[in-house]
Amino acid sequence: MSADALPPLVVLAALGAVTAGVGAIGGVGGAILLVPGLVLLGVEPLVAAPLGLLLVAAGSLAAAPAQLAEGLVHHRLGVTLEIAGSAGVILGALVSDALPGPVLARLLGLVTIATALAGSRRKGTRNRPRAAFAHEAPGEWPGTLGGSYRLDGEIVPYSARRLPLGLLAVLGSGVVSGVSGVGGGFIKTPTMSEIMHVPVKVAAATTTFTVAVTAAAGLIVYGGQGRIDVEAGAAVVVGGLAGGTVGALVQRRLRPGTVRGVLSAVLVVIGLSLVVRG
Amino acid sequence: MVAALRLATVATFVLGVLALALPGHPGEVAARAMVIVLVSTPLARVGWLTTRWILRRDWRFAAAGTTLLVVVALGLLAH
Numbered sequence: 001m002s003a004d005a006l007p008p009l010v011v012l013a014a015l016g017a018v019t020a021g022v023g024a025i026g027g028v029g030g031a032i033l034l035v036p037g038l039v040l041l042g043v044e045p046l047v048a049a050p051l052g053l054l055l056v057a058a059g060s061l062a063a064a065p066a067q068l069a070e071g072l073v074h075h076r077l078g079v080t081l082e083i084a085g086s087a088g089v090i091l092g093a094l095v096s097d098a099l100p101g102p103v104l105a106r107l108l109g110l111v112t113i114a115t116a117l118a119g120s121r122r123k124g125t126r127n128r129p130r131a132a133f134a135h136e137a138p139g140e141w142p143g144t145l146g147g148s149y150r151l152d153g154e155i156v157p158y159s160a161r162r163l164p165l166g167l168l169a170v171l172g173s174g175v176v177s178g179v180s181g182v183g184g185g186f187i188k189t190p191t192m193s194e195i196m197h198v199p200v201k202v203a204a205a206t207t208t209f210t211v212a213v214t215a216a217a218g219l220i221v222y223g224g225q226g227r228i229d230v231e232a233g234a235a236v237v238v239g240g241l242a243g244g245t246v247g248a249l250v251q252r253r254l255r256p257g258t259v260r261g262v263l264s265a266v267l268v269v270i271g272l273s274l275v276v277r278g
Numbered sequence: 279m280v281a282a283l284r285l286a287t288v289a290t291f292v293l294g295v296l297a298l299a300l301p302g303h304p305g306e307v308a309a310r311a312m313v314i315v316l317v318s319t320p321l322a323r324v325g326w327l328t329t330r331w332i333l334r335r336d337w338r339f340a341a342a343g344t345t346l347l348v349v350v351a352l353g354l355l356a357h
Contacts, residue, residue, distance in 0.1 A: 009298060057316040058290060064283045075327050076339045082324075083346050090353040143336050212320035213346070219317050220353045230309035234297035237312060241291050 006043055009235040012051075016239030017246075020059060024247025026263035029183040029211070030240055031055045032115045036108055036270045040277075045104035047229065049096065049181025050222040053215040054233045055240045056183035060212035062244055072205035074140045074147055077160050077198065081191075082210045084167040085184070086217040088174020093221035096179045108180045109274030116267035118186040129154035149202055160196045169195060170210075178218050183211035279326065286319045321350060 006012065015037060020030035031052035038048040067073055096104060129151065136155050140147035146159035160166070169191040173184035185207045192203035222228050290312055297309035328343030 013298075054313065054316060057320070061283065061287050061290060061316065061319060065280045065287070068280050068283065076331075076336075076342070079324060079327065079339065079346055080342045083342065083349055086346060086349045086353070090349070090356055093353075094356055142334065143338060209320075209323075213324060213350070216317045216320050217350045217353050219313065220350065221356060223313070223317075224354065224356075228313060230306060230313055231297060234294040234309045234312055237290060237316070238294035238298060241287070241294070 006047065006229060006232050007038075007041060009231065012232050012235035013239035016055060016236035017243030018239075019243070020055060020240035021243035021247035021250070022263065023059075024244045025251045028115060028263065028267075029056055029185050030059055030244065031182045032112060032186070032267065033270075034236065034240075035181045036112050036274055039105050039108060040270065040273060044101050045108055045180070046096065046101065046227055049104075049179075050219065050228045051233055051236045052181030053177070053183075053218045053222070054228075055236055056177075056211050057215040057219065058237045058240050059244050060183075060208050060215070062241055063208050064212070067205040067208055070205070071138045072149060072202050073209050074145070074160070074198070074202055074206045075209065076140055077145050077192070077196075078206045078210045078213075080145070080163070081166060081170045081188070082213045084171040085174040085177075085188070085210055085214045088171040088176075089178035089184075089214045089218040090174075090221055092175040092178020092180075093218050093225070094178070095175075097225055097227075099179070104179065105274050105277065109271045109276075111176055111180050111182060112267050112271030112274065115182075115186040116264040116271065118190060129156045147202070149199060151199075151201075156199065158197065158199050158202065160192070160198050162195055162197075166191050166196045174214055177211075177214050178221070181218075184214060185211055279323065283319070283323075286315055290315050321347065 015034055019033035019037065023030035023033060034055055035048045035052035039045050136148055138148050138150045138155060148155050148157045170188055173187035177184040188207040188210060189203045192198040192206060193200045293308050293312035293315065297305050297312055300308060324343055324346055328340055331340040331343060
């Protein structure tokens with residue numbers, strides 16, 4: 001296979017299905033498995049990255065209705081942070097076009113390993129229910145970065161803090177997305193939950209909203225650079241939507257901790273392979 | 279917005295299947311349409327939110343939404 005030749009469409013669809021499905025079970029985006037997997041199969045990172053962002057966009061779109069219905073997305077926080085995220089992905093996409101393939105592959109390897117390490121989350125609950133909010137409808141508070149959400153039948157208020165630091169971290173995640181073609185959720189969700197003190201469920205749902213915008217901004221640049229193979233993208237997206245749906249159903253029957261552990265180990269092996277091979 | 283997002287998801291899947299099933303130019307057109315739906319849907323969502331914030335006089339976040347759309351538009355000019 002030549003350096004940038006893509007696998008057959010049926011293989012791409014299967015890869016999209018497996019990576020999205022496993023990602024749904026393990027709580028990570030499918031792109032962090034798809035993009036390194038394609039690079040290890042001999043696909044140039046410049047060609048693999050757009051396919052990753054297409055998978056990110058499709059996965060976010062599929063997850064959005066349920067998260068919206070649960071009232072977990074904080075749109076004001078997401079839009080504010082995404083100013084930095086979109087600026088970052090545009091910058092990363094422009095820079096990636098100038099980097100040699102082996103350098104991109106090694107950067108991708110480091111991102112993959114970082115994702116595996118980010119899988120260990122802080123335990124415990126920071127935001128507690130407050131009786132004063134018992135009769136409030138959950139959702140974001142207009143004009144603020146605060147809101148409330150329902151946890152075990154009780155209403156928990158929260159307020160996002162340290163916005164400048166959050167913006168800086170999300171800018172970094174955007175650059176990572178633009179260079180590597182992954183969604184950057186492994187940076188965004190902990191940024192919101194650990195740095196900005198937003199509840200993890202709200203952070204995860206808001207991240208799902210923002211990665212779609214990040215992917216859109218990155219794909220616009222990739223499209224202008226002529227890097228999107230639309231036929232291959234269709235195979236990955238169709239497989240990804242099917243696999244993600246199955247993965248979400250299977251997830252309820254598996255122990256997430258065990259799956260995450262196996263997934264982290266696989267990501268470390270893939271990441272090290274990319275770093276060594278270049 | 280929930281219904282619109284569900285519709286966009288179905289449209290993406292259908293266009294993707296058509297892209298794979300149809301030979302030649304029709305297939306490529308379907309594939310490009312699929313990419314356009316994936317790119318435009320989140321941006322339309324931001325546009326809808328920004329409009330709603332303007333109507334509710336939530337000026338700070340209306341400005342944030344507008345700024346975000348401007349930043350994304352710069353990506354069209356950047357390459």
